Amino acid sequence: MAEAKTLKTTGDNVIVCNEVQKWYGNYHALRGVSMSVRSGEVIVILGPSGSGKSTFIRTLNRLEEHQGGDIIVDGITLSHDVRNIAEIRREVGMVFQQFNLFPHLTVLENITLAPIHVRKWSRERAEEVAMKWLTRVGIPEQADKYPGQLSGGQQQRVAIARTLTMEPKILLFDEPTSALDPEMIKEVLDVMRDLANSGYTILAVTHEMGFARTVADRIIFMDAGQIVEENTPDNFFHNPKEERTKKFLNQILNH
Amino acid sequence: MERVQKYLNVILNSLKVLIPQRDRMQLDWRRFLGENITYSGWIMAWLAILTWITFSYTTGQLQSAPTGTIVVLMIWGLTVAMTMLAELQKRHTDWTLWMKGNLYNSITNVQVSLLLVLLILAAFRGFYSYAYTNASFADAVPPTEREYETTVEAVAEAGGPNLSRMPANLEFVSPTESITNRAGVVVRETAYILNEDKTVVTVENRDIHTGATWGAVIDNFSNLLIFRYKQPNLVWRVYAVLIFIAVFGVASTFMYRSERLRSSRLLSGVSLFWITSPIIIYQFLLGAGEGGAEAFFGRVSPDNTLGGFLFSVILALMAIVISFPLGVLLALGRRSEVRGIPWWITYPVAGLGMVYLLFTNTPTLLEGARSNFGILLAYWPILIPVVAYGFQRTWEGNVVAAFSTIFIEVWRGIPFITVLFMSIILFPIFLPEGWEVLNMTRVVAGSAMFSAAYLAENVRGGLQAIPRGQYEAADSLGLSNFTKYRLIILPQAIRLVIPAIVGQFIGLFKDTSLVYLVGLFDLLAVANTIASQPDWLGIRTEPYIFLLALYFVCSSAMAWYSRRLERQLGVGQR
Ligand SMILES: Nc1ncnc2c1ncn2[C@@H]1O[C@H](COP(=O)(O)OP(=O)(O)O)[C@@H](O)[C@H]1O
Numbered sequence: 001m002a003e004a005k006t007l008k009t010t011g012d013n014v015i016v017c018n019e020v021q022k023w024y025g026n027y028h029a030l031r032g033v034s035m036s037v038r039s040g041e042v043i044v045i046l047g048p049s050g051s052g053k054s055t056f057i058r059t060l061n062r063l064e065e066h067q068g069g070d071i072i073v074d075g076i077t078l079s080h081d082v083r084n085i086a087e088i089r090r091e092v093g094m095v096f097q098q099f100n101l102f103p104h105l106t107v108l109e110n111i112t113l114a115p116i117h118v119r120k121w122s123r124e125r126a127e128e129v130a131m132k133w134l135t136r137v138g139i140p141e142q143a144d145k146y147p148g149q150l151s152g153g154q155q156q157r158v159a160i161a162r163t164l165t166m167e168p169k170i171l172l173f174d175e176p177t178s179a180l181d182p183e184m185i186k187e188v189l190d191v192m193r194d195l196a197n198s199g200y201t202i203l204a205v206t207h208e209m210g211f212a213r214t215v216a217d218r219i220i221f222m223d224a225g226q227i228v229e230e231n232t233p234d235n236f237f238h239n240p241k242e243e244r245t246k247k248f249l250n251q252i253l254n255h
Numbered sequence: 256m257e258r259v260q261k262y263l264n265v266i267l268n269s270l271k272v273l274i275p276q277r278d279r280m281q282l283d284w285r286r287f288l289g290e291n292i293t294y295s296g297w298i299m300a301w302l303a304i305l306t307w308i309t310f311s312y313t314t315g316q317l318q319s320a321p322t323g324t325i326v327v328l329m330i331w332g333l334t335v336a337m338t339m340l341a342e343l344q345k346r347h348t349d350w351t352l353w354m355k356g357n358l359y360n361s362i363t364n365v366q367v368s369l370l371l372v373l374l375i376l377a378a379f380r381g382f383y384s385y386a387y388t389n390a391s392f393a394d395a396v397p398p399t400e401r402e403y404e405t406t407v408e409a410v411a412e413a414g415g416p417n418l419s420r421m422p423a424n425l426e427f428v429s430p431t432e433s434i435t436n437r438a439g440v441v442v443r444e445t446a447y448i449l450n451e452d453k454t455v456v457t458v459e460n461r462d463i464h465t466g467a468t469w470g471a472v473i474d475n476f477s478n479l480l481i482f483r484y485k486q487p488n489l490v491w492r493v494y495a496v497l498i499f500i501a502v503f504g505v506a507s508t509f510m511y512r513s514e515r516l517r518s519s520r521l522l523s524g525v526s527l528f529w530i531t532s533p534i535i536i537y538q539f540l541l542g543a544g545e546g547g548a549e550a551f552f553g554r555v556s557p558d559n560t561l562g563g564f565l566f567s568v569i570l571a572l573m574a575i576v577i578s579f580p581l582g583v584l585l586a587l588g589r590r591s592e593v594r595g596i597p598w599w600i601t602y603p604v605a606g607l608g609m610v611y612l613l614f615t616n617t618p619t620l621l622e623g624a625r626s627n628f629g630i631l632l633a634y635w636p637i638l639i640p641v642v643a644y645g646f647q648r649t650w651e652g653n654v655v656a657a658f659s660t661i662f663i664e665v666w667r668g669i670p671f672i673t674v675l676f677m678s679i680i681l682f683p684i685f686l687p688e689g690w691e692v693l694n695m696t697r698v699v700a701g702s703a704m705f706s707a708a709y710l711a712e713n714v715r716g717g718l719q720a721i722p723r724g725q726y727e728a729a730d731s732l733g734l735s736n737f738t739k740y741r742l743i744i745l746p747q748a749i750r751l752v753i754p755a756i757v758g759q760f761i762g763l764f765k766d767t768s769l770v771y772l773v774g775l776f777d778l779l780a781v782a783n784t785i786a787s788q789p790d791w792l793g794i795r796t797e798p799y800i801f802l803l804a805l806y807f808v809c810s811s812a813m814a815w816y817s818r819r820l821e822r823q824l825g826v827g828q829r
């Protein structure tokens with residue numbers, strides 16, 4: 001814990017975004033997003049639905065192309081260059097709302113596929129690391145099952161293990177618990193909390209306010225394709241700077 | 256044992272039901288009639304007609320085939336009664352419930368069930384007597400024996416009847432020379448006819464069976480199956496292939512089941528071998544080296560040796576294995592989103608091309624033009640910008656997508672028979688002097704392209720069904736495009752369309768018989784030659800029945816295998 005804290009204060013910027021613009025046809029989805037993330041920082045992105053949270057974190061590993069501004073991840077500038085994209089994707093892992101496991105492969109095959117074909121590890125090594133992560137997320141006994149045979153919470157934990165086996169430096173979470181039944185949310189949040197305490201750089205879009213309050217180093221509030229407020233969790237929830245933030249908090253906390 | 260007990264219980268229960276228990280039987284006849292018969296004049300008319308048909312057909316069958324019809328009638332009557340009683344008492348067993356749902360759920364269906372069973376029985380009886388009871392399985396009678404002349408003494412010496420007291424010019428049919436078939440029915444007889452002065456006897460061997468002449472098929476069996484490959488230097492190759500497939504097939508089944516070999520390199524090699532095996536087997540059958548069919552392993556040309564079923568199978572399999580990768584590539588190509596050629600390159604190039612051709616090509620064409628239409632045609636380069644505009648508007652300069660789409664649509668727009676005619680008759684005209692391409696190669700290429708176009712559309716359907724999340728997950732893990740498609744997208748997409756693809760391959764296999772129309776020697780062509788063999792003049796039905804059975808067995812096998820494959824690959828999809 002203490003180790004992680006020092007990392008956060010001294011770490012270099014691993015993500016720098018400058019005036020990022022994104023259009024879907026005529027729709028202006030990102031209107032000049034600027035921010036930076038230091039190594040080891042845990043950032044939670046909040047905002048109403050449709051405010052561009054997903055769009056923003058998906059531009060960071062180029063699932064979406066941005067049309068203006070710069071994005072620098074781990075010292076590499078994102079551009080059309082395929083090599084840069086491949087390099088960045090190796091350092092950035094992503095966990096999706098819908099898990100997106102490969103239904104035709106077993107859990108173990110799901111996890112070892114990328115290490116074997118992208119990192120060029122041997123099968124033995126990939127399986128060893130995969131089992132290590134499956135144990136860490138608490139489901140080593142499910143290795144030979146197919147995703148369709150697991151519960152939602154288990155599937156999401158497999159997805160996290162799949163991402164982590166690639167040994168990324170940065171983790172992106174896009175509403176990882178939104179598709180889960182309430183009783184499964186906790187098991188996934190526990191895993192995420194564990195990762196946050198281990199020094200990973202994390203950007204998470206989530207509606208879990210408890211998680212945001214206790215785990216985040218910084219909260220970013222987005223609305224209408226812009227960053228409205230950046231604040232520490234304490235200030236954000238108890239002492240927000242912006243009117244729009246207050247309105248948003250009112251809505252979600254008094255429902 | 257358990258089964259027998261179960262069935263006994265069913266029968267006993269049904270019998271219990273048969274014993275009327277008045278308090279339970281509640282039937283409001285008026286309501287029954289109103290709901291089932293008298294509610295509409297049309298229904299009453301229809302039921303009257305149907306009852307009349309059923310009655311007259313059944314009485315007809317009772318006369319022509321009493322035993323079978325009586326048995327059917329008894330079973331029918333009993334089961335109908337059981338079902339009705341069960342329904343009245345509301346005490347259904349599994350059986351009566353099934354019969355109520357599937358056989359006897361209305362007055363119409365009660366009758367149609369009986370009619371259908373009787374019809375199937377009659378059809379089966381007819382076919383049985385044609386194909387077995389009245390059929391001949393004999394080899395052809397050698398022509399010399401079929402009709403020859405001899406003397407009265409010679410006939411008697413050979414153990415025949417004594418003809419000396421027989422009147423001249425009268426036919427005498429001898430029972431002693433008769434031949435019976437496997438069902439014990441006389442299928443051949445010998446007739447003796449004395450000439451005017453009673454010195455010469457004409458002996459005639461006659462086939463008198465009324466059913467099938469299976470000899471035509473039996474005699475031509477190897478012809479139908481392997482055609483010229485029955486030659487000694489070629490037939491061993493066929494056997495070698497069959498033995499190899501059997502042995503290696505069993506071996507690879509074990510390999511696929513082995514836990515240790517799972518997703519190993521060896522197994523990939525085995526799969527690759529099986530996928531390309533039609534081409535390897537084809538080359539092996541053709542042989543190598545000098546000497547042709549005179550030599551043990553001489554190279555022969557497929558065009559004058561390959562024929563019959565062997566030809567059909569090889570043609571279909573080669574077309575399939577070639578069309579598969581081609582079809583997948585076309586499907587991917589049609590969906591590709593590669594960066595297109597920008598309009599500011601396409602339009603100037605098209606413009607310059609038009610101007611250049613208007614100055615070089617149009618004047619020469621104008622000189623040769625003999626009509627107004629010819630003059631108009633000379634200005635064809637004007638179309639180039641039009642095409643360029645369409646290309647930019649439709650595909651935004653994406654050459655890959657444009658090529659795939661046009662290729663697919665053109666090939667899907669041509670009938671298969673036209674493809675065959677083009678490849679056999681038209682194609683050689685365009686070849687440069689002295690070039691020759693085997694008929695076999697041309698038909699395989701034509702069929703493969705044709706099949707690939709349809710396959711591409713099937714695979715595209717599968718690709719469209721894969722959720723975007725699968726692409727995104729693969730991308731976010733850093734997989735290359737090639738790996739993403741090979742290991743994530745295509746396996747899922749193709750699995751979804753296996754039934755459609757196998758259906759298409761079955762169609763292709765059957766459609767190969769169309770090559771008969773362009774003069775190649777497939778199974779159908781060989782079957783048609785039988786009718787012109789001296790021994791089997793005019794016999795077509797029997798070879799066609801054989802063809803039908805063969806095609807049916809092969810197609811069903813493929814369909815069965817596809818269902819099995821689906822089930823196997825469906826693991827984890829639940
Ligand atoms: N592929 C797309 N095409 C067109 N519009 C999109 C697409 N993806 C998202 N949008 C639009 O962009 C806006 C931001 O979406 P998103 O980033 O998913 O919001 P959030 O994740 O904050 O709910 C929304 O208005 C959405 O309709």
Ligand SMILES: [Mg+2]
Nearest residue numbers: 053054055175
């Ligand atoms: Mg979202």
